[in-house]
Amino acid sequence: MPETDVNAEGTEAPDLANKSVVKAMGLLRELGRHPRGITVTELAQAVGMTRPTAFRLLLSMEQVGFVDRIDNNYTLGWEMARLGRLADPTAGVAAKVQPILERLAQEVNETISFALAKGPTEYDIVAEASSSRMLRVSNLYLHRQYPLHASATGKILLADLDDARVIKILPETLASYTRQTITGREALLREIRDVRANGYSVIDNELEEGLFAVSVAVRDADGLLLGVLTATGPDQRMKSGRLPSTVEQLRATAEEIAKTLG
Incomplete structure (x- = not known):
């Protein structure tokens, strides 16, 4: 059963957030703090995630360029750099x-x-x-x-x-x-x-x-x-x-x- 919260009318509304996406964003944010790279074990500990979950998400993001891996160290990938150049830091x-x-x-x-x-x-x-x-x-x-x-x-x-x-x-x-x-x-x-x-x-x-x-x-x-x-x-x-x-x-x-x- 999906998680729910209470809306303005006092009734429960379904939580539509994709938990895997939220976790992946947390990994990317933490990777941004380690420009020289960090291991999956260290990364999982930093964000409070199990190592298998962190590894699975990193593998998926590596396939689309959001994450790079050199030996056992992970860093932000080329696609993140490309999107960063396009983003307006003041937007929002x-x-x-x-x-x-x-x-x-x-x-x-x-x-x-x-x-x-x-x-x-x-x-x-x-x-x-x-x-x-x-x-x-x-x-x-x-x-x-x-x-x-x-x-x-x-x-x-x-x-x-x-x-x-x-x-x-x-x-x-x-x-x-x-x-x-x-x-x-x-x-x-x-x-x-x-x-x-x-x-x-x-x-x-x-x-x-x-x-x-x-x-x-x-x-x-x-x-x-x-x-x-x-x-x-x-x-x-x-x-x-x-x-x-x-x-x-x-x-x-x-x-x-x-x-x-x-």
């Missing part, structure tokens, strides 16, 4: 995170945005939600990238790199946007170290006069940076004793987004 992300951002925007009553990390120093702001306040920041951020040293999102990306990489990327003298912009690389490095220690970043009148933003990282189960969650608003309001609670709300929401994105 905005729809998944938008309801979460909407709820947080109402809770903190400020503008909330989520930027998807696209590389060590690149990101794309794929979703944004506005508060109900009359004085707010709205519809300014989508699909725009701001200077790494003068944006809270950029500082999170820089903090994910070591100091040597930051020095290689940034010049000694940085562009100025306001009187508060950090224009010295050494001064920025000191702030980046604080970001690593504190787990969040801020900009305070550094990109535009009167603009304050605070960001936290969104990470997957392995600690890799998926994106950045940011709250933005007028500096006087954002700094009026609310910052610690806002940071905690951002952190809790970042964990929720990470789970939602799988």
Whole structure:
């Protein structure tokens, strides 16, 4: 008898998910964490699957190019690489995170945005939600990238790199946007170290006069940076004793987004 769950009407609905496909996707996701390969025994243990089941699924995926095998080690196959080049990494992300951002925007009553990390120093702001306040920041951020040293999102990306990489990327003298912009690389490095220690970043009148933003990282189960969650608003309001609670709300929401994105 098929497994069932309860639908909106309170009646049981059949579970239409194909369990073998779900298990195969779990194997592929785990293989992505092992670019140099992993044995079937190690893979089965990692995903909580029996070795015969894992071997059968790997054999099937190997036949269609989703998995490669060299000796006893399995890796993602050429077909996965081909499909990866065709995929838009932002597709579907905005729809998944938008309801979460909407709820947080109402809770903190400020503008909330989520930027998807696209590389060590690149990101794309794929979703944004506005508060109900009359004085707010709205519809300014989508699909725009701001200077790494003068944006809270950029500082999170820089903090994910070591100091040597930051020095290689940034010049000694940085562009100025306001009187508060950090224009010295050494001064920025000191702030980046604080970001690593504190787990969040801020900009305070550094990109535009009167603009304050605070960001936290969104990470997957392995600690890799998926994106950045940011709250933005007028500096006087954002700094009026609310910052610690806002940071905690951002952190809790970042964990929720990470789970939602799988």
